[in-house]
Amino acid sequence: MAAISLVPTPIGNLKDITLRALEVLQSADLIVAEDTRTTGILLKHYEIDKPLSSLHMHNEHRAVPKLLDRIQADDMHVAVVSDAGTPGISDPGFLLVREAIAREVPIDPLPGATAFVPALVGSGLPCDRFIFEGFLPQKKGRQTRILALVDEPRTMVFYESPHRLEKALTQFMEHFGADRQAAVVREISKLHQDYVRGTLEELVQHFAQHKAKGEIVMVVGGKPGK
Structure with missing residues (x-):
């Protein structure tokens, strides 16, 4: 089923990630990251090997519709992360959430780190x-x-x-x-x-x-x- 999980990531100490966040990252079909290099460090630390796509403030207006088209067409479960903290809180994420809600794509915001x-x-x-x-x-x-x-x-x-x-x-x-x-x-x-x-x-x-x-x-x- 097509769905989007918003996954908070550590703001400093890598141990601050939740067990549930790790489970979601491990099970997602695709991880959408603010900076794939930064997220790659976290994923490598926890031995998670998943496809990565980029969504940041400079590309989100054009990237969000294409991403949602892909999620719906391929029935994907996507995990969205920012460089640190909770997506949407002074980080990319809001535009994706708003458009996903308009398209009735389920959104699951996980609790977790924010500065x-x-x-x-x-x-x-x-x-x-x-x-x-x-x-x-x-x-x-x-x-x-x-x-x-x-x-x-x-x-x-x-x-x-x-x-x-x-x-x-x-x-x-x-x-x-x-x-x-x-x-x-x-x-x-x-x-x-x-x-x-x-x-x-x-x-x-x-x-x-x-x-x-x-x-x-x-x-x-x-x-x-x-």
Whole structure:
């Protein structure tokens, strides 16, 4: 039966993959990957030998219809993975899911690794209510996006690249206030995992002296109530 499984993959430590994810990867007719080279390392580690196809942000608009045609014509079970984490969360996957639902192709999203959850729960900030903002726009719309969050009362979670971290923290400090509590989390589940917590002002000062490297999640406290 034609079907698509969305399979989360480790964000760092290869042991973080679930037993069910391994079973699905082993049984799939085809594995669709954001980068076949990156996924190939994971598959080799677990001795999984399956055909690979590529689906990434630069080809997904033209690749999705062809992929779904193939899935339906050949009655295939396809496993979809991104380079790390859960497909569709700041990674390719959404367009495929939307079109598959429109075509009534069954979708099975597996639970598993995603970076913002451990960052949020380890930040020390309230995590009963939060919003996930993903990556801020690099240029156009960045200021507008930040201004729209000035009065947000819930904890906010962002992804950011190392070379834009200081800029983001400085912009947050300017608009949210220097004393707003926040945390910067780097390299989750990897050897150099690191949580830096404090006010936005303290974080700006810290990363001005200690240049950040690796994958980064920023967690910012919401606007305090009166």
